[in-house]
C-alpha cells in the first residue's frame with residue numbers, strides 16, 4: 257500500500273456509486289448515509305454533475321488563475337447572491353476557505369480596527385486541518401499535535417454568550433463558529449444564540465464568520481443554517497455539499513469586509529472553471545423551494561424513525577436539523593454499531609464514541625430511509641446483545 261495510512265478503513269475497495277448506493281469490488285452494495293462526509297449532496301454520480309463536467313470539460317478545463325473565466329464569474333455571482341454576500345474567493349477545500357477567512361479578518365483588523373487580530377472560536381469546533389484552521393478548531397489536543405500552535409485564537413464554551421462577551425478585548429477582530437457543530441457530534445446551539453451573537457458582534461464592531469461548510473447548501477433544510485435565525489454574517493465559508501463530490505469551496509464576504517489587495521490571496525486552483533461549472537449546476541438544483549421542502553420532509557421522516565428506534569433500544573436523544581442528524585447511544589458503542597451496519601450493507605459514521613451521525617444525500621428517498629432504519633435496528637440489536 258503506497259498511500260500514507262491516515263485513518264483506519266475497512267478492507268473493501270469502492271468501485272462505483274449511484275444515488276444513495278455504493279458498490280465494492282466484490283459487488284456488495286452499501287446504502288450510503290455518510291456520502292463522503294455530507295459532501296455528495298446529490299448522491300453518487302448525479303446526472304447534473306456528470307453533465308456539467310462533460311460540457312465544461314469539452315470547452316475549457318483550466319485557463320490559469322491569471323485570466324478571467326466565465327464559469328467562475330457566474331458561480332461567484334450566484335453563490336454570493338444566494339448567501340446574501342457580495343464577494344467570493346473560490347478555492348478547493350473547506351480548510352482553504354477558512355484559512356482565507358482568517359486572513360481576511362486579520363487584514364480587516366489591520367486596516368480598520370487598530371491591528372486587532374484575535375478570533376474567538378468555540379470549544380469542540382472543527383474548522384479544518386491546516387495549521388491555522390487546526391489552531392482555530394476547539395477539538396481537545398488537536399493543534400498541539402504539531403507544535404508550535406499558530407497563535408491568535410481564543411476558545412470559549414459553545415452555547416454561552418456571556419463567555420464570548422468576557423473573551424472580547426481590544427485585540428479581538430472576529431467570532432467564528434459553525435451554526436451546528438458537525439464534527440463535535442452534531443451539537444446545536446440554544447435557540448436565539450446565533451441571533452444574539454450577531455447583535456453582540458455588531459455592537460462590538462466584530463466580524464461574525466459563519467463556517468457553513470457542513471451545514472450549508474441545504475443540509476439543514478434551508479440553503480444556509482444561518483437563515484434559521486435570519487442572521488447575516490460578515491463572512492461565510494462553504495464547501496462540502498456545494499461541489500456535490502468535486503473539490504469546490506468558497507469564502508464569501510460582505511463588500512465592506514472584502515479588503516484583499518493584489519498578492520494577498522490566491523492559489524493554483526482558484527476559481528477553477530471545471531469546478532465552478534459544477535458549483536452552478538449544484539446550486540441551481542438545491543436552491544429550489546421544492547428541493548428544500550424535500551429535505552425538510554425527509555428530515556421529519558428520519559427523525560421520527562430514529563426516535564422510534566431510540567424508544568425500542570433505550571438509546572438517547574436525536575440531535576441536529578435537516579439531514580444532519582445524530583443519535584446518542586447509552587454506551588460508547590458507536591464504532592461497533594458502525595461495523596455491524598457495514599457488515600449489513602449500511603454506511604454510517606460514529607461522530608463520537610457514543611453518537612452516530614447520519615448525512616444522507618439530500619435527495620434521499622423515504623424508501624431508503626425506511627431501509628436504513630431497518631438495518632440500523634438490526635445493528636443496534638446485535639451490538640446490545642453482545
Ligand SMILES: *Cc1c(COP(=O)(O)O)cnc(C)c1O
Nearest residue numbers: 349350351382383384438469470
Ligand atoms: C469538513 C469541514 C471543514 C474542512 O473542510 P475540508 O474540505 O476537509 O478542508 C471545515 N469546517 C467544517 C465545519 C467542516 O465540516
